[in-house]
Amino acid sequence: MKNQDTIPRQIWVFFCSVKLTVYILVLLAVTSIIGTVVLQNGSPQQYIDLYGKGMYNLIKVFHIDDMYHAWWFLFLLLLLCINLVVCSVERLSLIWKTIFPKQVRFHPDRFLKSTTKQTVTVEHNPDQIADSCETWLSRQAGPVIRQKDQNTTLLYAEKGRWTRLGVFVVHASVLLLLAGALVGAMFGFKASVRIDEGGQIRQVFAAKTREPISLDFAIKCNEFEVKFYNTGAPEEFRSNLTIIENGQESLTTDIRVNHPLRYKGINIFQSSYGTATPDAAVLSIVDNQTGDEITRTLQVGETITLPDDQGSFLLQGFLPHFDFRGHNLEETFFGKVSLAGEPEIQIGLPVKFPTFDKMRKGRFTFVIKDFEKRYYTGLQVTKDPGVWYVYAGFIMMILGCWITFFMSHQSYLVALQPMDEGGTCIHLAGRTNRSSQDMKRRLARMKTHLENQLKKV
Amino acid sequence: MNSSFALSSATFIYGLATVFYIGSFAFKQKKLATIGFLVLVTGMVFNTAGIGFRWIESYQMGFGRAPFTNMYESLVFFSWTMAVLYIFVELKYKEQGFGVLVSPLIFLSIAYASFDPGISSTINPLIPALKSNWLIAHVVTCFLGYAGFALAFGCSLMYLIKPGQASKDSIFSRLPDGEVIDELTYQMVVFGFLFLTIGIITGAVWANSAWGKYWSWDPKETWSLITWFVYAIFMHLRMMRGWHGKNLALVSIVGFMAVMFTYFGVNFLLSGLHSYG
Numbered sequence: 001m002k003n004q005d006t007i008p009r010q011i012w013v014f015f016c017s018v019k020l021t022v023y024i025l026v027l028l029a030v031t032s033i034i035g036t037v038v039l040q041n042g043s044p045q046q047y048i049d050l051y052g053k054g055m056y057n058l059i060k061v062f063h064i065d066d067m068y069h070a071w072w073f074l075f076l077l078l079l080l081c082i083n084l085v086v087c088s089v090e091r092l093s094l095i096w097k098t099i100f101p102k103q104v105r106f107h108p109d110r111f112l113k114s115t116t117k118q119t120v121t122v123e124h125n126p127d128q129i130a131d132s133c134e135t136w137l138s139r140q141a142g143p144v145i146r147q148k149d150q151n152t153t154l155l156y157a158e159k160g161r162w163t164r165l166g167v168f169v170v171h172a173s174v175l176l177l178l179a180g181a182l183v184g185a186m187f188g189f190k191a192s193v194r195i196d197e198g199g200q201i202r203q204v205f206a207a208k209t210r211e212p213i214s215l216d217f218a219i220k221c222n223e224f225e226v227k228f229y230n231t232g233a234p235e236e237f238r239s240n241l242t243i244i245e246n247g248q249e250s251l252t253t254d255i256r257v258n259h260p261l262r263y264k265g266i267n268i269f270q271s272s273y274g275t276a277t278p279d280a281a282v283l284s285i286v287d288n289q290t291g292d293e294i295t296r297t298l299q300v301g302e303t304i305t306l307p308d309d310q311g312s313f314l315l316q317g318f319l320p321h322f323d324f325r326g327h328n329l330e331e332t333f334f335g336k337v338s339l340a341g342e343p344e345i346q347i348g349l350p351v352k353f354p355t356f357d358k359m360r361k362g363r364f365t366f367v368i369k370d371f372e373k374r375y376y377t378g379l380q381v382t383k384d385p386g387v388w389y390v391y392a393g394f395i396m397m398i399l400g401c402w403i404t405f406f407m408s409h410q411s412y413l414v415a416l417q418p419m420d421e422g423g424t425c426i427h428l429a430g431r432t433n434r435s436s437q438d439m440k441r442r443l444a445r446m447k448t449h450l451e452n453q454l455k456k457v
Numbered sequence: 458m459n460s461s462f463a464l465s466s467a468t469f470i471y472g473l474a475t476v477f478y479i480g481s482f483a484f485k486q487k488k489l490a491t492i493g494f495l496v497l498v499t500g501m502v503f504n505t506a507g508i509g510f511r512w513i514e515s516y517q518m519g520f521g522r523a524p525f526t527n528m529y530e531s532l533v534f535f536s537w538t539m540a541v542l543y544i545f546v547e548l549k550y551k552e553q554g555f556g557v558l559v560s561p562l563i564f565l566s567i568a569y570a571s572f573d574p575g576i577s578s579t580i581n582p583l584i585p586a587l588k589s590n591w592l593i594a595h596v597v598t599c600f601l602g603y604a605g606f607a608l609a610f611g612c613s614l615m616y617l618i619k620p621g622q623a624s625k626d627s628i629f630s631r632l633p634d635g636e637v638i639d640e641l642t643y644q645m646v647v648f649g650f651l652f653l654t655i656g657i658i659t660g661a662v663w664a665n666s667a668w669g670k671y672w673s674w675d676p677k678e679t680w681s682l683i684t685w686f687v688y689a690i691f692m693h694l695r696m697m698r699g700w701h702g703k704n705l706a707l708v709s710i711v712g713f714m715a716v717m718f719t720y721f722g723v724n725f726l727l728s729g730l731h732s733y734g
């Protein structure tokens with residue numbers, strides 16, 4: 001028989017295997033570990049420093065530097081999807097008739113031979129109690145089918161047949177999640193941007209490639225504020241943003257961590273902050289020969305002539321963090337000093353350490369007295385049209401798991417058998433597609449309940 | 458009465474419950490297990506009070522916040538979820554036998570929180586990333602999941618240590634039958650799986666509102682997914698391939714190792730966004 005299978009049929013049979021599912025899941029679980037141990041998305045230099053040249057080549061070949069997007073990892077996910085679809089189609093076609101039967105049938109023997117069967121004997125005749133048993137059973141499990149088998153009256157009821165579909169809901173949710181992720185990867189972006197207080201931007205920069213992405217509107221940062229607790233730990237980061245569309249201010253709002261702005265499919269998140277490059281600084285220049293001091297406000301990029309025409313000073317720029325021999329001197333301005341007859345030198349002027357330039361022992365000492373401190377806000381800007389599929393997948397997965405694990409298809413049979421010496425022997429039996437232990441406990445409870453009901457007859 | 462007194466008492470009482478359960482197992486005394494159960498319930502009451510007081514104390518310090526935001530608090534809460542779930546299971550299934558394997562876990566978690574000098578019990582205010590309504594839902598569901606897996610682990614260990622045919626005189630005769638253990642392991646895995654699923658999902662939704670990405674392959678996320686894969690394998694093996702008994706118990710033990718790595722290993726050995734516990 002096997003040799004007669006066509007190739008498509010063989011492929012179908014290959015994918016229609018839970019063994020394959022288990023192998024794929026094991027592979028996914030094991031390979032996923034790699035990306036948590038090996039640095040992800042690092043620079044080539046970082047890899048060479050960490051693992052050596054040879055290992056770096058290996059990492060490159062198997063895309064382990066970005067392994068969750070590597071071809072072989074995506075291929076595993078694709079295999080899982082195919083496996084899942086094939087298995088589900090095959091299984092659904094097998095049990096379709098069970099889930100949606102034209103007519104509900106039952107086999108009394110299967111019930112009456114079960115080990116969990118409960119038995120009650122009463123003095124009444126079957127006919128006297130059949131109706132009250134039927135009402136009782138219908139309250140427990142739904143509409144009752146009543147049959148007569150020789151002397152025995154059979155009452156059958158069932159509930160939860162549809163819950164057999166639960167597992168397909170879970171599997172469909174996995175497909176929906178992955179489809180949502182794919183839509184997000186194809187039509188969305190993840191980017192970031194810095195905006196100085198008072199500044200505005202129309203372009204953001206993609207997270208991985210740093211390529212600019214143009215937005216349909218401009219984002220202006222009016223103000224950034226950071227609050228700290230007494231312990232020094234940050235309490236809140238807040239940016240006040242205005243959206244400007246077609247030259248019109250269309251929206252002004254605050255964003256905080258965990259409270260993003262969503263505008264026309266674009267999501268804007270607070271992610272970082274820092275000190276922006278100031279426009280100007282108040283600079284004091286001390287002539288170490290004469291002791292004279294002058295104080296001037298200087299624009300960044302502006303050059304001034306030093307006293308006595310000794311040369312010139314250019315205020316070049318600013319760094320929020322200046323690393324000096326392993327120490328972070330924090331906010332620091334930079335300048336270029338050109339003295340007559342001496343080579344040009346570049347000097348750093350840390351705001352927090354006013355005596356820093358004195359240690360250079362030059363003719364002039366430069367000190368930053370003051371500057372207007374402004375922050376920049378670091379924003380994460382994303383677009384993800386797939387997120388709603390993912391969320392729908394989340395809801396389906398939770399519902400599907402609940403149905404699969406905590407609900408079941410239960411059917412019950414009550415058989416009323418007349419006894420030779422008069423009275424009735426009532427058999428109560430149940431079957432389920434899930435835990436038989438649960439059914440055992442449930443039948444024991446139902447038996448007590450039934451006994452109490454029958455005492456009232 | 459304050460939170461540190463209540464939690465120290467809970468640690469001590471859980472320790473006592475463990476002693477009773479082990480005594481019951483070693484001396485084959487059913488009575489000791491019943492006392493152990495009552496002691497465990499008392500410990501759980503103190504544990505609950507401790508968490509409640511900590512919550513109230515954070516308000517008195519001027520920054521009210523839920524007490525689930527660092528390693529210390531998560532360990533205390535882990536003990537609590539395991540204790541509550543165990544008490545529920547013992548009442549529902551009327552099985553005392555596996556208390557001997559679960560009560561040490563309950564005790565160890567809270568004891569580790571108290572005795573490891575590297576784990577600070579001070580109540581600190583929340584950093585901005587943690588200020589979210591998702592915090593409680595995420596932490597509670599994750600730790601209910603972990604608790605389910607911890608109990609499944611206890612059941613599985615029992616399966617492995619119990620000889621196939623325990624004679625009446627053996628101390629192992631006090632342990633439940635293989636069939637019952639098998640069933641309980643499955644029920645606990647199912648419970649854990651559902652809550653881990655909800656935990657990962659609430660985490661993803663939260664990450665999407667905090668960072669704009671519902672999934673970023675952060676080590677914590679990845680390891681929780683690995684754990685999810687292992688238990689998904691467990692389900693498929695049991696339901697579709699008919700695995701039972703020892704082999705399946707081994708899968709459940711591997712799953713719990715993954716849970717432990719997700720919980721501790723990621724924080725202590727790997728770096729990532731999820732550095733708070």
